[in-house]
Amino acid sequence: MLCLGGLSHAVERTESRDPCKRVVPTKMPLFGDTHVHTRYSLDASTQDTRTTPRQAYEFARGARIGIQPWTEEGKPLRELKLSRPLDFAVVTDHAELIGEVAMCNNPDVKGHDAWQCRLYRRWPRAAFFLFNAQASAGNRLGLCGDDGVNCKAAALGPWQEMQQAAESAYDRSERCEFTSFIGYEWTGASENLANLHRNVIFRNDKVPALPFSFVDDPTARGLWNALEQDCLDKGNGCDALVIPHNSNLSDGYMFSLTDADGEMLTKADLAKRSRLERLVEIMQHKGSSECYFGPGQMEDELCAFEQLPYDKFSGKFMKLTRSEPKADDGFLRDVLNDGLKLQQSEGVNPYKMGFIGSTDTHLGAPGAVEEKDFPGHGGAGEPASADSSAGLTDDLEFNPGGLAVVWAEENSRDAIFDAMQRRETYGTSGPRMTVRFFGGWDIERELCVSPDFVEQAYQRGVPMGAELGPVPEGRYPRFLVSALMDPGTVDTPGTPLQRIQIIKGWVDDKGEKRQRVYEVAGNPGNSASVDPLSCKQSGDGYKHLCRVWTDPDFEAEDNAYYYARVVENPSCRWSQQICVANGVNCANPGTVPEGLEICCSDEHRPVIQERAWTSPIWYTAKEP
Numbered sequence: 001m002l003c004l005g006g007l008s009h010a011v012e013r014t015e016s017r018d019p020c021k022r023v024v025p026t027k028m029p030l031f032g033d034t035h036v037h038t039r040y041s042l043d044a045s046t047q048d049t050r051t052t053p054r055q056a057y058e059f060a061r062g063a064r065i066g067i068q069p070w071t072e073e074g075k076p077l078r079e080l081k082l083s084r085p086l087d088f089a090v091v092t093d094h095a096e097l098i099g100e101v102a103m104c105n106n107p108d109v110k111g112h113d114a115w116q117c118r119l120y121r122r123w124p125r126a127a128f129f130l131f132n133a134q135a136s137a138g139n140r141l142g143l144c145g146d147d148g149v150n151c152k153a154a155a156l157g158p159w160q161e162m163q164q165a166a167e168s169a170y171d172r173s174e175r176c177e178f179t180s181f182i183g184y185e186w187t188g189a190s191e192n193l194a195n196l197h198r199n200v201i202f203r204n205d206k207v208p209a210l211p212f213s214f215v216d217d218p219t220a221r222g223l224w225n226a227l228e229q230d231c232l233d234k235g236n237g238c239d240a241l242v243i244p245h246n247s248n249l250s251d252g253y254m255f256s257l258t259d260a261d262g263e264m265l266t267k268a269d270l271a272k273r274s275r276l277e278r279l280v281e282i283m284q285h286k287g288s289s290e291c292y293f294g295p296g297q298m299e300d301e302l303c304a305f306e307q308l309p310y311d312k313f314s315g316k317f318m319k320l321t322r323s324e325p326k327a328d329d330g331f332l333r334d335v336l337n338d339g340l341k342l343q344q345s346e347g348v349n350p351y352k353m354g355f356i357g358s359t360d361t362h363l364g365a366p367g368a369v370e371e372k373d374f375p376g377h378g379g380a381g382e383p384a385s386a387d388s389s390a391g392l393t394d395d396l397e398f399n400p401g402g403l404a405v406v407w408a409e410e411n412s413r414d415a416i417f418d419a420m421q422r423r424e425t426y427g428t429s430g431p432r433m434t435v436r437f438f439g440g441w442d443i444e445r446e447l448c449v450s451p452d453f454v455e456q457a458y459q460r461g462v463p464m465g466a467e468l469g470p471v472p473e474g475r476y477p478r479f480l481v482s483a484l485m486d487p488g489t490v491d492t493p494g495t496p497l498q499r500i501q502i503i504k505g506w507v508d509d510k511g512e513k514r515q516r517v518y519e520v521a522g523n524p525g526n527s528a529s530v531d532p533l534s535c536k537q538s539g540d541g542y543k544h545l546c547r548v549w550t551d552p553d554f555e556a557e558d559n560a561y562y563y564a565r566v567v568e569n570p571s572c573r574w575s576q577q578i579c580v581a582n583g584v585n586c587a588n589p590g591t592v593p594e595g596l597e598i599c600c601s602d603e604h605r606p607v608i609q610e611r612a613w614t615s616p617i618w619y620t621a622k623e624p
Contacts (some may be wrong), residue, residue: 001228009398011342011409011410011414011415011418012414012418013414014203014204014237014239014414015204015205015413016172017172017412017416018172018173018174019174020174020175020176020411020412020415021175021176021390021408022176022410022411023409023410024409024410025409026454026455026458027407027408027409027419027424028407028408028409028410028411029405029406029407029434029435030087030088030092030179030405030406030407030408030411030416031086031087031088031367031403031404031405031432032060032086032087032088032089032179032366032367032403032404032405032406032416033060033086033088033089033090033358033359033361033366033367033403033404034089034090034092034181034183034199034201034243034281034356034358034404035090035092035185035199035243035281035284035358035360035361035362035616036056036090036091036343036358036359036361036364036365036366036495037049037087037091037092037093037094037103037185037360037361037362037364037379038051038052038053038055038056038091038093038364039051039090039101039183039364040053040093040094040098040101040102040161040162041093041094041097041098041101041362042094042096042097042100042101042127042128042131042132042135042160043128043132043362043378043379044093044362044363044364044378044379044618045101045105045118045124046125046127046128047068047124047362047378047379047441048068048069048070048124049067049068049362049363049364049378049391050066050068051065051067051069051363051364051365052161052165052364053093053161053162053165053166053170053364054161054164054165054362056089056091056165056167056364056365056366057091057165057166057168057169057180057366058168058169059080059081059082059179059364059365059366059367060082060085060086060088060089060178060180060366060367061080061085061086061177061178062080062081062082062085062265063281064080064081065079065080065081065363065364065365066078066079067079067080067141067363067365067375067396068363068378078375079585080363080368080375082364082367082368083370083489083491083492084086084176084338084432084489085367086178086366086367086403087178087179087411088178088179088180088181088411088416089169089178089180089181089366089367090180090181090182090183090199090201091162091166091180091182091364091366092183092184092185092199092200092201093158093162093184093185094184094185094186094187094213095185095186095187095200095211095214096133096135096187096213096214096215097131097135097151097156098154098155098158098159098184098211098238099148099150099151099152099153099155099156100116100131100141100143100144100151100154101142101143101156101158102154102155102157102158103117103150103151103154103348104116104117104120104127106154109153109154109157109440110149110150110154111143111144111145111178111251112151113617114142114143114380116130116131116142116143117143117382123547123569124602129317135187135214135215136193136214136215137216137375138214138215139215139428140215141251146456148215149219151575152210153562155210155211156209156210159210162182162184163182163205163207165180166180166181166182166205167182167205168248168575170413171411174285174442176410176411176412177411177425178411179411179412179413179416181201181202181413181416181417181562182201182202182204182205182207183199183200183201183202184211184376185197185198185199185200186198186199186200186211186212186213186214186223186242187214188214188218188219188220188223189214189259189260189313190251191260191320192251192253192312192314193312193313193314193321194249194250194251194252194253194311194312194313194314195246195247195249195250195251195254195312195313196214196220196250196253196254196255196256196260197244197245197246198220198223198242198243198244198245198277198290199242199243199245199281200212200223200227200240200241200242200243200402201240201241201243201417201420201464202231202238202239202240203237203238203240203241203413203417204237204238204241204413204414206231206234206236206237206238207231207238208226208230208231208238209230212226212227212230212545216372217259217404218261219259219260219261219263220248220259220260220273220560221259221263221265221269223242224242224269224272224273224276225272227240227242227519228272232275239489240276241276241277241278241279241416241417241420242276242277243277243279243280243281243356244277244280244281244353245280245281245284245289245358245360246281246284246286246287246289246313246360247280247289247329247330247331247332247335248286248287248288248289248307248308248311248325248329248330248331248362249287249308249310249311249312249313249329250287250312250330251311251312251323251329251330252326252329252330254330255330255338255351267346267348270348270350271348271350273350274348274349274350274352277352277353277423278354278357278420278421278423279353279355279356279420279423279425279615280332280353280354280355280358281356281357281358281404281427282332282355282356282357282402282427282613283306283357283401283427283428283429283613284357284358284359284360284401284402285359285360285361285379285398285399285400285401286313286360286398287305287307287308287398287399288306288429289308289330289331289332290303290305290331290332290333290336290565290613291303291331291332291333292307292325292326292327292329292331292334293307293502294307294325294326294327295352296323296327296328299517300396300517302501302565302567302609302611303331305429305608305609305611306326306429306608307325308397308401309322309324309325309397309603310322310323310324310325311324311326311329312327321384325362331387332353332355333503333505333515334355334513334563334614335351336350336351336353336505337505337506337507337513337514337515338513339351339352339561340505340506340507340513340559340560340561341507341511341513343559343620344507344511349559349618349620350555352423352467352616352618353423353615354423354424354425354464354465354615354616355425355426355427355563355613355614355615355616356402356404356405356406356420356425356426356427356565357401357402357403357404357427357428357429357430357613358401358402358403358404358427359377359400359401359402359403360377360379361377361378361379361401362377362378363376363377363378363379364380365373367403368400368401369400369401369402369403369429369430370400370430370492371376371430371571371572371573371577371608372492372574372577373577374393374394374400375393375394376392376393376394376572377394377398377399377400377401386496390594390595390596391594391596391598392575392578392596393574393578394574396575396598396601396603396604397603399429399536399573399574400430400574400620401430402427402428402429402430403427403428403430403432404425404427405425405426405427405428405432405435405612406419406420406424406425407419407424407425407463407464408617419542422465422466423464423465423466423615424463424464424465424466424615425465425615426464426466426544426612426613426614426615427612427613428610428611428612428613429608429611429612430484430610431494431495431568431610431612432486432487432494433483433484433485433486433497433566433568433612434484435481435482435483435484435564435566435612435614436454436457436463436464436480436481436482436483437463437464437479437480437481437482437563437564437614437615437617438457438458438459438460438461438462438463438464438479438480438481439461439462439466439468439477439478439479439480439562439616439617440457440460440462440477440478440486440583441461441468441469441471441472441475441476441477441478442460442461442478443456443457443460443461443478443479443480444456444460444548444549445478445547445548445550446548447480448480448482448546448547448548453482453546454482456574457480461478461480461618462617464563464564464614464615464616464617464619465615465616466618467617467618467619467620468617468618468619468620469584470622471556471619471622476546476550476552476554477550477551477554477562477619478550478551479502479548479549479550479562479564479617480546480547480548480549481502481520481521481545481546481547481549481564481566481614482544482545483497483500483521483545483546483564483566483612484498484543484544484547485531485543485544485546485568495537495541495568495569495571495610496528496540496541496542496543496569497522497541497542497543497544497566497567497568497569498522498523498524498526498528498541498542498567498568498569498609499519499521499522499523499524499526499545499546499566499567500520500521500522500545500547500564500565500566500567501517501518501519501520501564501565501567502517502520502549502562502563502564502565503515503516503517503518503562503563503564503565504516504518504551504553504560504561504562505560505561506555506558506559506560506561507558507559507560508542508555508558509555509557509558516553517565518549520547520549520564521545521546521547522542522545522567523540524559525546526539526540526541527540528540528541528567528569528570530536530569530570530571530572530607532572532576532580532606533579533580534609535571535572535577535580537569537570537571537575539569539570545566556621556622557621559618559619560618560619561616561617561618561619561621562616562617563613563614563616563617564613564614565611565612565613565614566611566612566613566614567609567610568609568610568611569609570607570608570609571607571608571609571610572606572607572608573605573606573607573608575598575599575604575605575606576599576604576606576607577601578596578599579596579606582596584596584599584600586600587601
């Protein structure tokens with residue numbers, strides 16, 4: 001049941017399962033991770049990740065896993081366990097090279113003795129670059145045979161294993177304690193190796209025979225067409241969502257109106273994008289994609305949060321392709337503005353996307369987002385080894401990633417998928433704040449103090465991810481935003497909130513893209529701080545913030561979007577926590593051990609402010 005506003009009291013079933021005992025008509029926040037890699041992803045496997053899809057789901061439910069490095073006897077030298085289980089998760093191994101990875105690891109699979117597999121087993125880092133170079137060019141390795149038949153056959157086993165792991169982890173009982181989805185990552189790249197990656201998530205167990213990869217078609221249009229043909233229009237109950245990620249590394253190509261093959265996207269293509277790409281990943285291991293901070297755009301200092309120092313993924317490995325990030329690289333605030341301009345000029349907005357966060361873990365560790373004792377996530381970073389314990393556990397520019405949060409009536413596949421489709425979601429940089437955001441023309445100013453403010457907000461307005469209706473004459477939109485701090489755990493208490501902001505983007509009467517940040521609750525000058533030498537926090541903060549805010553600059557003729565950003569008090573970043581644990585004091589060079597010189601580098605950001613971003617609410621002006 002797709003409901004863009006108001007309350008829906010029944011979840012439309014597309015699968016066989018027991019009814020959930022706990023059903024909340026006003027919806028509950030469910031915390032999850034929709035971006036998880038296991039042993040079947042090339043970049044994870046060449047870094048010696050051994051976590052299976054089944055183990056990844058068990059980890060999300062609270063089990064302990066071993067992670068690299070390993071002893072010669074196959075025992076892990078490190079272990080990992082969540083302090084709080086997740087409510088849902090999706091394993092999204094790369095569609096590209098699933099068969100090749102299985103082939104090189106399984107002696108019973110044809111092609112195991114090919115020279116490429118011998119390279120993979122002897123020098124995995126070299127294989128990482130060779131295999132990826134071929135896949136990024138849309139090519140198969142020679143061991144795959146004509147039309148890739150050998151590698152496609154080898155991929156069938158892992159794909160079946162992923163489906164079985166999701167089914168095994170899914171709680172179909174009335175307890176509804178955990179939901180697992182089937183998914184994969186389509187790992188595309190532009191001609192200049194800019195990031196075009198997208199995760200594909202299926203509603204239920206009706207899925208295509210094999211994942212559709214970048215090698216099958218190197219265009220986003222090809223992916224949308226394949227999902228339409230092999231899933232949406234199949235008539236067997238198959239349904240899917242596509243979630244772009246790391247647009248901060250796309251050099252502007254992720255949301256270009258020209259596809260990777262140079263062809264302009266048609267209105268039919270944009271309609272498919274709107275149908276499938278309901279969400280976008282705003283935060284993960286490889287940085288925040290919210291907004292740009294730098295020359296020409298320095299008004300919002302919070303945009304500097306976890307901003308990477310390069311504009312495309314290849315820039316990390318190749319200096320020749322490395323460029324500083326730019327405002328038009330694909331940061332989402334600007335993309336949302338582009339959608340408003342298209343609405344104004346073409347009558348269509350293909351960029352109405354809700355926000356989520358996730359980890360992009362390559363350890364098979366969904367939800368491992370704590371800054372304290374962060375083990376790294378692998379993938380883009382250097383492989384862990386027995387002699388790498390002296391330095392940081394991940395590359396300095398990376399972070400533990402974020403979480404996806406959905407507002408759903410119950411913890412089931414259909415309820416969560418519906419929430420994603422209607423964009424009633426938000427993303428966090430790791431903490432588990434509880435955030436509500438509503439907009440409407442009739443929301444009362446004092447609604448925050450009402451015990452039934454959520455019910456009234458649904459009745460009088462629309463939730464995050466929805467669209468405001470036509471403006472009544474002489475009215476201004478009002479927005480209710482409420483945030484509860486993450487309570488944390490006994491061992492790691494949560495951090496108080498500092499403030500709530502509402503970000504507005506619009507296109508003015510001259511066709512210019514505009515943005516503004518409004519402080520609506522809390523206190524940015526609350527004097528809260530953290531001691532970088534001890535990571536001890538001090539100062540005031542808030543357990544709960546709520547405000548009904550009216551846009552003072554509203555113009556009925558201007559298309560606009562609004563989203564809320566909830567900001568915690570300052571805390572130590574994961575890297576600084578390692579520096580502190582090792583006694584580093586940059587004012588005293590004698591305290592800096594070998595391997596941790598980076599703690600005192602200009603690039604190091606020791607203090608952060610964790611946050612949450614709600615999905616936007618859109619306003620579309622009447623056509624003149």
